[in-house]
Amino acid sequence: MMEGDSPSITCSDEYRLLQTYCLKRRKSSTKTSACVLNAQSEIFGDVAEKLTRIVDSGLLVDDGIEADSVNTDDIEKLVELLKKSGDELNxxxxxxxxxxxxxxxxxxxxxxxxxxxAFITSVVPEYLQSRSKHEQIALTFEVTSRLQALDLHPMNRVMGFGAQYLQKYFAPWVKQHGGWEKAFDDDDEEVH
Structure with missing residues (x-):
């Protein structure tokens, strides 16, 4: 079993919410993905929709940097590419x-x-990171969605990495706020 593929990860709420989010972000859904989305939408659809709104609210502004002109390491190149439109990324x-x-x-x-x-830090300034968990979580979902769309590795591997990341950095905050649905109640935290 590959890193990121463990049954505890693929059965986790984070993994299933990532699936729902990625399916919402995908432009064309297949019959299979529509069935998965319908089954999970009762549980995670509202949260995935709120995460989508957070990302689409202007978090990812194209700063005009062309990836080819950036003379940086590979992670910084990817961060810049991830900031750009998902359609252009692949x-x-x-x-x-x-x-x-x-x-x-x-x-x-x-x-x-x-x-x-690096992606989250480039979008959410360090001094705001303690106050903008919603944005950081939404950006984690967006990075996972864009990376899994690259078709470089099996989708479940990237999804597993995303679920692990969410568990490592955000699960305590989500639990403290009553779980995924309650943590993303509109009244819980203002989007910056």
Missing amino acids: EKIQKNHELVGYLQRTLSYDFFDKLTT
């Missing part, structure tokens, strides 16, 4: 054969952790 990464090879060789939970943390 195309740009697939054109960069060096980056594709690097991702195929090195995509592990540790890499996912570093990439997601």
